[in-house]
Amino acid sequence: MNHFISKLHLLQCCLFLALSIVGIQSSWATRCLEGQKATSNFNINSATNTTHTTLVTPIRVTNSNQTAGSLLWQSPVYSTTFTCYDDYSTNNTEQAYLYLDDTAKTLATAFRNTNLILGINYNGTEYPIDSLIENRINTGLTAINKQTNSKTSSANCKLIGRSGNCSDPQTITISYSLYIKSRGSGNNYTSNAQTYQVFQLDGEGGRNANGNFQEKVSNVNVTYIDCITSLNTQNVDLGSYYAYQDTGSILRRTPFTINVTTTGKDCAKYSFVGKFTSNQRYDATTLTASETGMKNVVGIKVFPQGGTQEIPLDTNFDFGSSNGSNLTKSFEAGVLFFSKPTVAGSFSSTLNYEVYFK
Numbered sequence: 368m369n370h371f372i373s374k375l376h377l378l379q380c381c382l383f384l385a386l387s388i389v390g391i392q393s394s395w396a397t398r399c400l401e402g403q404k405a406t407s408n409f410n411i412n413s414a415t416n417t418t419h420t421t422l423v424t425p426i427r428v429t430n431s432n433q434t435a436g437s438l439l440w441q442s443p444v445y446s447t448t449f450t451c452y453d454d455y456s457t458n459n460t461e462q463a464y465l466y467l468d469d470t471a472k473t474l475a476t477a478f479r480n481t482n483l484i485l486g487i488n489y490n491g492t493e494y495p496i497d498s499l500i501e502n503r504i505n506t507g508l509t510a511i512n513k514q515t516n517s518k519t520s521s522a523n524c525k526l527i528g529r530s531g532n533c534s535d536p537q538t539i540t541i542s543y544s545l546y547i548k549s550r551g552s553g554n555n556y557t558s559n560a561q562t563y564q565v566f567q568l569d570g571e572g573g574r575n576a577n578g579n580f581q582e583k584v585s586n587v588n589v590t591y592i593d594c595i596t597s598l599n600t601q602n603v604d605l606g607s608y609y610a611y612q613d614t615g616s617i618l619r620r621t622p623f624t625i626n627v628t629t630t631g632k633d634c635a636k637y638s639f640v641g642k643f644t645s646n647q648r649y650d651a652t653t654l655t656a657s658e659t660g661m662k663n664v665v666g667i668k669v670f671p672q673g674g675t676q677e678i679p680l681d682t683n684f685d686f687g688s689s690n691g692s693n694l695t696k697s698f699e700a701g702v703l704f705f706s707k708p709t710v711a712g713s714f715s716s717t718l719n720y721e722v723y724f725k
Contacts, residue, residue, distance in 0.1 A: 397570025410528035435551025594631035
C-alpha cells in the first residue's frame with residue numbers, strides 16, 4: 368500500500384513539472400508603433416495600435432487561369448514607417464519579424480483546401496500563408512538595439528513611461544504587397560465576408576501581448592467562370608508613304624480587327640476588357656518602328672473604329688462581349704511622321720494585346 372502511494376506521488380510530481388514546462392514562453396519586448404520616434408515622454412500602455420485592411424477587388428477565375436501559380440490578384444506595394452520600443456525593459460537587441468496569419472491560423476485554415484493561396488511578397492520573395500504552424504519572416508531590420516550606457520537606457524524607459532533600462536528605439540520602414548494565386552487544385556473558395564489577419568509586426572520574442580501593427584485582408588470575392596479564350600494574331604499592312612509628307616499629323620488610318628474565340632457555357636455572361644502594350648513604345652499613346660533608321664521617326668497610334676481619340680497603351684479599355692463562341696473588335700492604326708524620314712525602306716512594329724474578363 369505504501370509502495371502504491373509513493374508511485375502516485377511521483378506521477379503527480381512529474382505531471383506538475385510537465386505542465387510547468389508547457390506554460391513557459393518567451394518574454395515579449397518589442398512594441399512597434401506607426402510613425403517616427405516620439406519627441407516627448409508618453410505612456411506606451413495607452414498607445415494606439417494601428418491596423419491596415421486591404422479590400423480585395425473582385426476576382427474572376429476561369430478555366431485558363433487555374434494553373435498552379437497563376438496570379439489572380441495583387442495589391443499595391445505598401446510602405447509604412449514604424450518606431451519600435453522596448454516596452455518590457457529587457458535592454459536587448461531584437462530583429463523585426465512579420466508573424467504570418469493570426470495565432471489560431473484562421474487564414475491558412477480558410478484557404479488550405481481551396482484552389483487559392485493568399486500570401487505576402489516581401490523583398491522580392493513570395494511567402495504563401497499555408498501553414499498551420501507558427502511562421503515568420505525576418506525583415507532583416509533591427510527593431511530595438513541594446514544600450515550599454517545606463518543613463519541613456521534609463522532615458523529610453525522614461526520616454527515610454529517605464530522604469531529600469533530599455534533598449535534604443537529603432538525607426539524602420541516596411542514595404543510589402545499581398546497576392547492571391549491559383550493553387551492548381553482544391554475546392555472553389557466560397558466565403559467573402561471574412562476578414563483575415565495577414566501578419567503582425569513584432570520582435571523575435573514572439574507576438575506582443577499588448578499588440579502591434581497588423582495587416583488584414585477582407586472582401587475576397589471570387590467568381591468562377593467556365594470560359595476559355597483563344598487569341599488570333601495577324602499582320603496589318605499599313606501601306607506605303609512618301610518622305611515629303613507632313614509631320615505631326617495622321618497620314619492614313621488602316622482598319623484591322625482582333626478576333627477572340629471563346630469556348631464555355633459562361634462566355635456570353637460577362638464582358639471583356641483589353642489592353643495594348645508594345646516594346647517599341649514611344650509615348651503613352653504611340654509606338655514607333657523597330658528599325659534603327661525609322662525608330663522615333665515613324666509613329667503608330669491605335670484608334671477605335673471610327674473614333675477620334677487614340678487608345679492609350681498599358682491601359683484597360685472595354686473590349687465588348689462574346690456571342691458565346693466569338694468576340695470581334697475593330698480598330699484603326701494611324702501612321703504619322705515625327706520628322707522627315709532620311710532613308711527609304713520598310714518599317715515594322717509589334718503591338719501586343721491582352722483580352723480578359725472585366
